[in-house]
Amino acid sequence: MKKSRIFTASLAAVSLLTVSACVTDPNTGERKVSRTVLGGAGGAVLGGLLGGVIGGKTGRIIGAVGGAAAGGYVGYRMDEQIKELKEQTAGSGVDVSEVDGGEAILVNLPDGVTFATGSYTISPGFRDLLDRVSASLRAYPNSLIDVYGYTDTTGSSESNQRLSEQRAQAVANYLISTGVSSSRIRWLGYGETQLKVPTGDGVNEPLNRRVEIKIIPFDQQDVEQAQQSQGN
Numbered sequence: 001m002k003k004s005r006i007f008t009a010s011l012a013a014v015s016l017l018t019v020s021a022c023v024t025d026p027n028t029g030e031r032k033v034s035r036t037v038l039g040g041a042g043g044a045v046l047g048g049l050l051g052g053v054i055g056g057k058t059g060r061i062i063g064a065v066g067g068a069a070a071g072g073y074v075g076y077r078m079d080e081q082i083k084e085l086k087e088q089t090a091g092s093g094v095d096v097s098e099v100d101g102g103e104a105i106l107v108n109l110p111d112g113v114t115f116a117t118g119s120y121t122i123s124p125g126f127r128d129l130l131d132r133v134s135a136s137l138r139a140y141p142n143s144l145i146d147v148y149g150y151t152d153t154t155g156s157s158e159s160n161q162r163l164s165e166q167r168a169q170a171v172a173n174y175l176i177s178t179g180v181s182s183s184r185i186r187w188l189g190y191g192e193t194q195l196k197v198p199t200g201d202g203v204n205e206p207l208n209r210r211v212e213i214k215i216i217p218f219d220q221q222d223v224e225q226a227q228q229s230q231g232n
Helices: 057-065 078-088 124-139 157-177 220-229
Strands: 017-024 031-038 095-099 104-110 143-150 185-189 210-217
Touching: 057 143, 057 220, 078 095, 078 104, 078 124, 104 124, 124 157, 143 157, 157 185, 157 210
Parallel strands: 143 185
Antiparallel strands: 017 031, 095 104, 104 210, 143 210
């Protein structure tokens, strides 16, 4: 993974930025062009803050490692984590994929396995899936975790925004309750602003109701850069 890129993001606004570079696919070893776009707040950018990290990567890495030295964060085995997550969630409707040119993992938790309609209470059957995801996050601790909530267009935009935030927060809180460090996790609700499919047919609408967990790895070089930027 490329380590020279510094990502910045804000809960209130995200500036538009496009970066092109070659990266290595961790599963195939193939070199390919990565084009990452950060969209403005409320813009229709699929898959959360593509290429970005809620609140900015540097400060969050400092929070995640605390005063620890940079050593011990080498060799993030992202391809192994993807394989394990796919095996652990097989048959559940959960989708695990690479995003950001192979620099992050996106775990898509679709409607029907997450929450009841209009609710932000985690469904009992969904807890087992989240436990599996949590186990993976704990096994691979050198990463930041963003949780995004999305809704369809049924109801008012205000209620949808609130529901997306509540669902994202519920998933984040559950992960923390199972032992994932709170310093690694942030959450954000997008409401109905980032639809996966056109709406109005009553068939594909549920695809827009989802929660996504984005896993952003960091390694020794990231830690060193973050510590240097903070004057440590």
